[in-house]
Amino acid sequence: MIKDDFPYFRNNNIVYLDSASTTQKPQIVLDSIMEYYTHYCSNTHRGSYNHGDKTTTKFEESRNYIKEFIGGRPKDTLIFTKGVTEGINLVANSYVKNNFKSVIISSLEHHSNITPWHMQGRTLGNGLEVIGYNKDLTIDLNHLEDLLKKNRDSFLSITHISNAFGILHPIKEIIDLSRKYNAKILIDGAQAANKLKLDMSWLQPDFYTFSAHKCYGPTGVGALYVNSSIINDLTPYQTGGAVIDRVSYKQSTYLPAPLKFEAGTQNIAGVIGFKKGVEYIKSVGFNNIKENEKKLIKIIYSEFNKIDGVTVWGDTHNMGNISFNVDGITPIDLGILLDKQKIAVRAGHHCAMPIMESLGIDGTLRISLGVYSNESDIQLFFSGLIKAIKILRG
Amino acid sequence: MSLYKETLMKHFRNPEHKFELENFSKKQDGVNPSCGDNITLYTKINNSIIEDISYTGNGCAISMASADIMCEVLKNRDNGVNISLDFTSMLNGEDINFTNELEVLNVFKEMQNYPARKSCALLPWKTLTTLLNS
Numbered sequence: 001m002i003k004d005d006f007p008y009f010r011n012n013n014i015v016y017l018d019s020a021s022t023t024q025k026p027q028i029v030l031d032s033i034m035e036y037y038t039h040y041c042s043n044t045h046r047g048s049y050n051h052g053d054k055t056t057t058k059f060e061e062s063r064n065y066i067k068e069f070i071g072g073r074p075k076d077t078l079i080f081t082k083g084v085t086e087g088i089n090l091v092a093n094s095y096v097k098n099n100f101k102s103v104i105i106s107s108l109e110h111h112s113n114i115t116p117w118h119m120q121g122r123t124l125g126n127g128l129e130v131i132g133y134n135k136d137l138t139i140d141l142n143h144l145e146d147l148l149k150k151n152r153d154s155f156l157s158i159t160h161i162s163n164a165f166g167i168l169h170p171i172k173e174i175i176d177l178s179r180k181y182n183a184k185i186l187i188d189g190a191q192a193a194n195k196l197k198l199d200m201s202w203l204q205p206d207f208y209t210f211s212a213h214k215c216y217g218p219t220g221v222g223a224l225y226v227n228s229s230i231i232n233d234l235t236p237y238q239t240g241g242a243v244i245d246r247v248s249y250k251q252s253t254y255l256p257a258p259l260k261f262e263a264g265t266q267n268i269a270g271v272i273g274f275k276k277g278v279e280y281i282k283s284v285g286f287n288n289i290k291e292n293e294k295k296l297i298k299i300i301y302s303e304f305n306k307i308d309g310v311t312v313w314g315d316t317h318n319m320g321n322i323s324f325n326v327d328g329i330t331p332i333d334l335g336i337l338l339d340k341q342k343i344a345v346r347a348g349h350h351c352a353m354p355i356m357e358s359l360g361i362d363g364t365l366r367i368s369l370g371v372y373s374n375e376s377d378i379q380l381f382f383s384g385l386i387k388a389i390k391i392l393r394g
Numbered sequence: 395m396s397l398y399k400e401t402l403m404k405h406f407r408n409p410e411h412k413f414e415l416e417n418f419s420k421k422q423d424g425v426n427p428s429c430g431d432n433i434t435l436y437t438k439i440n441n442s443i444i445e446d447i448s449y450t451g452n453g454c455a456i457s458m459a460s461a462d463i464m465c466e467v468l469k470n471r472d473n474g475v476n477i478s479l480d481f482t483s484m485l486n487g488e489d490i491n492f493t494n495e496l497e498v499l500n501v502f503k504e505m506q507n508y509p510a511r512k513s514c515a516l517l518p519w520k521t522l523t524t525l526l527n528s
């Protein structure tokens with residue numbers, strides 16, 4: 001049973017349905033972090049001693065493994081970051097800032113792909129454009145093409161799978177469209193990297209960013225893939241130790257990428273754990289992950305149909321993040337009453353306030369699946385939900 | 395599920411004071427920015443006495459039940475601000491026990507254990523304080 005791989009489930013009798021927020025960590029991830037701290041703790045790229053070399057080797061092995069995991073080519077670059085938020089901020093500051101008149105985003109973006117653009121003084125219609133959506137929350141590709149036509153040479157920054165609604169964007173089609181109008185493109189893969197077999201050599205975006213903690217790895221670490229065709233156009237937006245070739249009082253020169261983008265001591269334990277997280281995904285297998293989610297989503301949609309007054313948002317091709325509202329009841333009340341029954345779900349706007357406002361709601365209740373989610377979790381969730389609704393409706 | 399006591403649920407499910415008062419003399423909007431709960435209070439005040447009070451709004455069970463109970467206990471009273479202060483202190487952990495017609499307010503004592511939900515229970519009272527001080 002997959003749950004046995006996760007100490008969290010040994011220590012808690014909880015139905016955990018908030019994996020879109022963060023996934024639980026398997027024992028192999030925790031062991032790798034503990035081993036680093038207890039057996040060879042040292043810094044990277046500097047030591048003149050055995051453990052320093054070992055740490056550097058492990059760190060770079062992680063880089064290569066994770067790059068391969070997403071189908072990156074050897075000539076492409078993988079930069080370690082704190083996560084998707086830092087990945088987008090890095091691109092915004094090191095590449096987009098003064099080089100692009102327009103940034104285009106979708107309606108389903110997380111705040112982390114909205115506010116970095118506001119920080120550059122871009123507002124709707126003034127350096128920032130937002131792609132419309134269809135009734136089922138899928139992207140309006142005609143509108144995207146209109147925007148790309150009107151804003152040639154723009155920068156498109158878009159999520160692969162919506163965190164709030166689980167909508168999968170047709171990312172290959174979007175990349176191809178962006179190329180037609182000479183746009184550069186960043187993809188936020190926070191919700192995708194743990195469930196889709198990615199192939200950067202086929203997709204060929206300019207940037208792809210994702211976080212370890214949603215890939216069964218530790219918090220505070222992530223990766224930014226950069227296509228080899230543009231890596232030399234990026235300038236570091238922060239500097240310090242570990243990125244420097246030579247420094248004099250007159251000037252500094254930087255190490256080559258990716259090191260020049262990784263200022264200061266990195267989250268070494270995190271990077272080592274990150275590799276183990278994606279190894280774990282591979283060991284479970286993308287097909288198994290897909291089949292399990294497909295089966296559970298079918299049950300979820302069918303169970304929702306049995307409850308009066310429920311609005312389930314998004315299309316029927318959901319990728320495992322299912323958001324819903326119950327008439328006359330706020331998500332927070334349901335979230336708390338589910339928590340009392342040891343069922344962990346997410347209530348609120350899911351860091352996607354603009355789309356919530358556009359739908360005329362303050363937020364939703366979201367259930368999201370992980371590799372360990374099973375039919376029993378879903379049954380317990382629905383019996384808990386029905387009980388919570390009964391308490392609130394009387 | 396002690397937070398969701400039957401007394402609260404009764405007021406949430408079947409509110410008695412959730413409507414717009416006719417010929418109100420003062421009205422005040424209140425919002426809880428963290429969760430979006432919102433309320434509008436309507437009052438008829440004569441010589442500092444709240445002769446009538448009602449509310450409209452949208453929000454969680456706790457905020458709506460709190461508004462309904464507040465309207466119930468404040469009718470024909472002139473010390474709304476003081477009750478509001480005591481209610482806030484009770485939620486902040488002070489040993490306050492309401493008696494007589496105000497006894498129902500003790501049901502919110504439990505909220506001391508749910509810091510994230512205090513603002514829900516306090517929304518109508520904060521809105522009332524703004525209204526009475528304006």
